[in-house]
Amino acid sequence: MSADKRLPTLAEVLFVLVSFILIMFFFVVEFGIPIQLALLTTWFMIMLVGWRIGYKYKEMQDGLLKGIYDGSEAVLILISVGALIGTWIAGGIVPSIIYYGLSIIHPSIFLLAAFVICTITSIATGTSFGSAGTAGIAMMGIGASFGLPLPLVAGAVISGCYVGDKLSPLSDTTVMTASLSKVNVIDHIKSMLYVSAPAFVIAGILFVVTGFFFMENSGDLSQAKATMASLDEYFNIGWYMVIPAAIVIILLAMKMPSIPVILFGALLGSIWAFLFQGVGILDSINILYAGSEISSGVEFIDNLLNRGGIVFMLDVIVLILFALGVGGLMEKIGILRVICLKMLSWADNAGKTTVTTLLSGFFGNFFGGAAYVSIITASKITEENYDRLNIDRRVLSRNTEAGGTVTTPMVPWSDGGVFMAATLGVSTLAYLPFLWFNFLVIIISVIYGFTNKFIWYTKQDSVNVKKQENQKIASS
Structure with missing residues (x-):
């Protein structure tokens, strides 16, 4: 100085x-x-x-x-994830995950399931943002359909997302922390397991107990059934809808760069919207920027799924730029x-x-x-x-x-x-x-x-x- x-x-x-x-x-x-x-x-x-x-x-x-x-890398990831969220909703990928989740996940263990699913996704992909923008949004839809409080569902989703962001060798924060601390990445992850493993188990138990408590006091599944019917009517639901999600997870697991992989996944969402959801080719491309607009007939589903696109992230990007400053x-x-x-x-x-x-x-x-x-x-x-x-x-x-x-x-x-x-x-x-x-x-x-x-x-x-x-x- x-x-x-x-x-x-x-x-x-x-x-x-x-x-x-x-x-x-x-x-x-x-x-x-x-x-x-x-x-x-x-x-x-x-x-x-x-x-x-x-x-x-x-x-x-x-x-x-x-x-x-x-x-600045976080800003680029935000732009990429914003585009991906919009096309994965319009392409039927997120709605299909919500639909199948409602049909196979028991309400009483849903919070644990959301926690574990987001954990697996974030470990496999190494990104909490990408996990929340895909599996997380789907879990929010399922939880809302079961009548669970959205802040509680969000807590399970985010908790799971940050297990992987903290532990995955594919996570940029994990690699960056090991590098700055001058520690081998694998040694760094092994060290974190001493803390993360008991935290994961205890958090899982808490989500199970809380899930049983809420479903005991709110066992009406009519909203879940109405959600499934509305999604089935508005979207083309099928197993092949989740192929883009599988491709993105595999590519990230192969240690491909996250930003181009997420953008590729967003492009696949546009293609799926055109091929399987009846969206015009120009509209399916525009969704990358403008996001998804749907009218399923179920208000909270519309509120949840009318999002995404690069425009959706602009306020967030400005805020982060000012905070970084x-x-x-x-x-x-x-x-x-x-x-x-x-x-x-x-x-x-x-x-x-x-x-x-x-x-x-x-x-x-x-x-x-x-x-x-x-x-x-x-x-x-x-x-x-x-x-x-x-x-x-x-x-x-x-x-x-x-x-x-x-x-x-x-x-x-x-x-x-x-x-x-x-x-x-x-x-x-x-x-x-x-x-x-x-x-x-x-x-x-x-x-x-x-x-x-x-x-x-x-x-x-x-x-x-x-x-x-x-x-x-x-x-x-």
Whole structure:
């Protein structure tokens, strides 16, 4: 840092953080102003602090643009998934999955089924966005037909989607986390299983118990039957409708690049709409951009399936670009660095270090608006502490996923939060209490940290840890 610049003081950092929260609250909650404008306003608030500590506008603009560039892949994925959602609905792919799901899945175990199906899809494809935009939308339709609360269904869907986003070797966040933490990808995944496996089992049990409770109090399946009849009347339903979905999953499982594969899947949806659903060839192509418009006769199905297309994602894309800009500005003027230094001075054991990593990841999502930002903040802000305490970097990579990837759908203006809310038709705050897998990953990670369970040390420190344990046993 040059002599004419300095790090922001703690008071200046608190000013930025508190101002950010107040702007978001008053713009969105009190005045109903779009969240995009709230984020744009925070740009100038952060620039004011940057100017005060010696940065010129051009320097801050460079930081802003870098933040947007670092998250640009997420924007391209959003565009691709938006096109895919529209054509897969119009092509009868999603309606067919809903139809067959209603006929074979028992209502009492539906929440578990939605959780597991989205888990399998996300592990196979490596993308939470793609899984939610395909299998997730289908599960929402089935759950609504069974009379289950949509926020609860969305919680099961998103929980499943983030199992794969966190564990799949095809996931960009998994590969990115391992790379930033300097850990082999397979070792990283093995490390995460110590947390994810118990979280998955417990979340599954919770979804089973909750499913039995709701179906015991709401066993009327007439809505499900009406939905099936309406879908059968409006769409050509058949097993061959799911061929595009199978092709996309296979291609992604073969480690093909996600963006061209998703766009290819969207094109297949247009072809299916033309071949099997009676949609004109020009209209089937236009769906890629404009999305699907149907009138099935069932109001909640129409609300669920009238979506998709690139246009459907434009508001989401603008919001994410503004949020990425916020993260880039905070990184440029040193706000994230100051937070890092404060955390490092406090974290003197594995438990506290785990907490700092989780918080750093959450801050990346809260103030940076994207999983990519959160993974960078979680790993880079706290990596020095793991080395200082001789904690194996596999623990760093595991905690980075827990604080970064897993908390992404919890923030209303992050890329994950915005995408899930827009795609599934349920607000972030509505589905938030039901993200049981996500919360369990965080809780179990903290427990491991403070109990020293599954916390591995380098050889140098493992001897010291063993000595300390023996001393405790001897003194007791």
